[in-house]
Amino acid sequence: MTFLGMPTLSGEPFPTAARAALGDAQLRRNLAKATGTIRAKRARVVEELPDWAGLRAAGAAIKDATLADLDTHLLAFEADLVARGTTVHWARDGAEAARIVTDLVAATGTREVIKVKSMAGAEIGLNDAFDAAGIAPIETDLAELIVQLGHDRPSHILVPAIHRSRAEIRDLFRREMPGVAPDLTDEPAALAEAARRFLRHKFTTVDVAISGANFAVADTGSLVVVESEGNGRMCLTLPRTLISVVGIEKLVPTWSDLEVFLQLLPRSSTGERMNPYTSVWTGPTEGQTAHVVLVDNGRTATLADTVGRAALRCIRCSACLNSCPVYARTGGHAYGSVYPGPIGAVLSPQLTGVAHNRTLPYASSLCGVCQDVCPVAIDIPSILVHLRGKVVEDHAPVAEAAAMRALAWAMADAGRWRRLLRAGRLGRALGRRRDRIGSLPPPLSAWTGTRDAPRPPRQTFRDWWESR
Amino acid sequence: MNARDEILRRIAAALGDRRPTPPVPRAYRRATGEPGDVDLFADRVRDYGARVRVVSADAIAAAVATALHDRNARDVVAAPGIPAGWAPTADRSTVDTQRLGAVDGVITACRVAIAATGTIVLDHDAPDQGVRALTLLPDYHLVVVRRDRIVADVPDAVAALAGVRTQTWISGPSATSDIELERVEGVHGPRTLEVIVAR
Numbered sequence: 001m002t003f004l005g006m007p008t009l010s011g012e013p014f015p016t017a018a019r020a021a022l023g024d025a026q027l028r029r030n031l032a033k034a035t036g037t038i039r040a041k042r043a044r045v046v047e048e049l050p051d052w053a054g055l056r057a058a059g060a061a062i063k064d065a066t067l068a069d070l071d072t073h074l075l076a077f078e079a080d081l082v083a084r085g086t087t088v089h090w091a092r093d094g095a096e097a098a099r100i101v102t103d104l105v106a107a108t109g110t111r112e113v114i115k116v117k118s119m120a121g122a123e124i125g126l127n128d129a130f131d132a133a134g135i136a137p138i139e140t141d142l143a144e145l146i147v148q149l150g151h152d153r154p155s156h157i158l159v160p161a162i163h164r165s166r167a168e169i170r171d172l173f174r175r176e177m178p179g180v181a182p183d184l185t186d187e188p189a190a191l192a193e194a195a196r197r198f199l200r201h202k203f204t205t206v207d208v209a210i211s212g213a214n215f216a217v218a219d220t221g222s223l224v225v226v227e228s229e230g231n232g233r234m235c236l237t238l239p240r241t242l243i244s245v246v247g248i249e250k251l252v253p254t255w256s257d258l259e260v261f262l263q264l265l266p267r268s269s270t271g272e273r274m275n276p277y278t279s280v281w282t283g284p285t286e287g288q289t290a291h292v293v294l295v296d297n298g299r300t301a302t303l304a305d306t307v308g309r310a311a312l313r314c315i316r317c318s319a320c321l322n323s324c325p326v327y328a329r330t331g332g333h334a335y336g337s338v339y340p341g342p343i344g345a346v347l348s349p350q351l352t353g354v355a356h357n358r359t360l361p362y363a364s365s366l367c368g369v370c371q372d373v374c375p376v377a378i379d380i381p382s383i384l385v386h387l388r389g390k391v392v393e394d395h396a397p398v399a400e401a402a403a404m405r406a407l408a409w410a411m412a413d414a415g416r417w418r419r420l421l422r423a424g425r426l427g428r429a430l431g432r433r434r435d436r437i438g439s440l441p442p443p444l445s446a447w448t449g450t451r452d453a454p455r456p457p458r459q460t461f462r463d464w465w466e467s468r
Numbered sequence: 469m470n471a472r473d474e475i476l477r478r479i480a481a482a483l484g485d486r487r488p489t490p491p492v493p494r495a496y497r498r499a500t501g502e503p504g505d506v507d508l509f510a511d512r513v514r515d516y517g518a519r520v521r522v523v524s525a526d527a528i529a530a531a532v533a534t535a536l537h538d539r540n541a542r543d544v545v546a547a548p549g550i551p552a553g554w555a556p557t558a559d560r561s562t563v564d565t566q567r568l569g570a571v572d573g574v575i576t577a578c579r580v581a582i583a584a585t586g587t588i589v590l591d592h593d594a595p596d597q598g599v600r601a602l603t604l605l606p607d608y609h610l611v612v613v614r615r616d617r618i619v620a621d622v623p624d625a626v627a628a629l630a631g632v633r634t635q636t637w638i639s640g641p642s643a644t645s646d647i648e649l650e651r652v653e654g655v656h657g658p659r660t661l662e663v664i665v666a667r
Binding site: 037203222259 | 470471472474475476478479480481482483486487489490491492493494495496497498499512515516565566569582584585586587592599600601604622623625626627629630632633634635636637638639640641642643644645646647648649650652654655656657658
């Protein structure tokens with residue numbers, strides 16, 4: 001099966017994937033520049049609003065109130081949609097959601113669909129499902145298109161192709177984009193123009209579009225898509241059938257709640273006062289057929305955890321990625337999950353259950369900057385610690401637990417401890433070259449694989465004290 | 469059990485005994501109904517890289533003519549409800565996508581404009597703003613914003629738009645920063661946005 005660029009919710013363990021990324025100096029330079037630039041823009045426009053703290057508190061409270069009565073809001077939303085003529089579908093998990101969407105596309109007789117960038121679509125593995133069903137999905141967001149043409153994976157929520165240089169993108173377009181000029185340069189404007197030409201034809205000829213939604217308004221049945229390029233508007237308007245994949249946590253109770261989120265999201269995300277385009281639609285528009293697929297896929301399980309539940313407030317702005325020192329060094333691929341960065345480290349393990357994602361809760365230094373910048377004030381560090389507890393409960397890491405038990409035994413008796421410390425001097429043989437112990441054989445490698453241990457001293461403190 | 473019932477059952481189980489949630493704190497600037505600042509709006513639109521002309525209310529037609537002349541836009545479509553005097557030669561009947569992709573530009577009014585963010589909101593049921601395709605395919609969008617449409621901030625706009633079913637919020641021309649974070653204007657949709665603000 002061709003890998004179409006969408007990682008699932010759990011991939012390679014974080015430490016393994018991060019090690020490769022850490023060795024890539026070019027990636028680290030690109031990431032530092034990108035995250036630093038967006039971070040500075042965000043700080044500037046957030047400072048402009050004297051009521052930012054109030055907006056943030058309201059955003060968090062609205063999301064919490066929605067979650068506390070989620071079924072009521074979902075039923076109201078569904079009733080509005082049905083009354084307007086939208087067909088509503090419910091999906092317990094990603095596979096069911098992907099099957100519903102592919103069946104709907106197949107029923108139209110179309111073999112090609114255009115897609116608006118959607119995290120939910122990526123989460124449910126939609127492109128792989130289309131591929132298996134013989135339907136060709138076309139990403140219309142420029143970065144997602146770059147990722148798709150490169151048979152690659154997104155590395156950031158907001159700028160998924162941030163790990164690619166302009167020269168790589170030029171080579172990719174020349175190789176993979178039908179009808180592209182052979183002398184295409186690597187100027188971003190020229191590359192965007194090539195994508196515009198390629199996609200314009202798709203927008204006006206493909207019959208089915210797939211979107212997500214940034215917000216779903218329970219009391220009006222309105223859906224909201226926030227974007228920059230205008231590819232979203234094209235997909236939402238021109239095809240005859242529109243299928244929207246909506247996570248059940250996307251709801252807000254009332255239309256007026258958008259006054260909060262339409263301020264929080266663009267400023268936190270791209271660092272703009274407002275993103276170039278926001279589309280709102282309420283029911284099928286201008287002769288279209290409209291479907292909405294409401295997706296659970298681990299959200300109700302997350303809701304059941306009173307600590308972890310707050311992660312469902314997330315509005316996918318990516319401010320936490322741009323502020324995170326761990327993300328800036330490893331990039332998004334290391335998280336092995338559709339949702340990278342700090343929010344990915346709390347959201348993905350909860351959506352899959354921690355048993356399937358045991359390393360992500362550790363992919364953080366717990367410095368807390370992600371919480372400071374989160375527009376809906378998600379206490380990511382506390383949820384990480386909470387999830388680490390669940391990982392340990394679920395399945396204690398054997399080597400570490402055994403080592404700690406042995407240490408406890410040794411420290412329980414003074415004579416025993418002294419003999420052990422003396423024996424530790426033997427370890428000097430290990431770090432002779434640079435006074436550091438690099439790597440030890442298993443099971444001690446579990447510790448030394450990610451840390452350097454200092455070489456033990458010539459004399460123990462106790463021996464020195466006694467010899468005075 | 470079907471998926472809908474199953475998800476609703478899971479939610480009920482997840483929430484357990486429901487306690488009333490605390491009221492949402494609304495300690496932020498809410499809608500005031502006061503008019504928005506015209507100059508602030510013009511500045512904020514310019515910040516996005518859009519062209520802005522601020523004119524007196526009786527000079528709209530002249531400003532439209534000048535804008536179209538400067539742009540060398542001859543084959544122009546206007547939303548059907550645009551006053552004939554603003555653009556006497558504009559086509560008011562076209563919604564065919566083929567043709568819209570080829571015209572020199574489109575003229576519309578707007579429902580709401582937000583001073584604090586430089587945002588223009590189109591109501592697609594209003595005849596002077598037209599269907600969505602109208603402002604989607606042409607490369608040049610000329611918007612006329614009258615003073616009484618300008619509100620101060622986002623909450624005022626959201627209040628004014630309650631009940632408007634199909635909306636497009638526009639803040640500057642189409643843009644992307646996907647390639648090495650370098651901003652490129654105009655990937656899709658109008659690459660040029662021009663705004664005439666009538667005081």
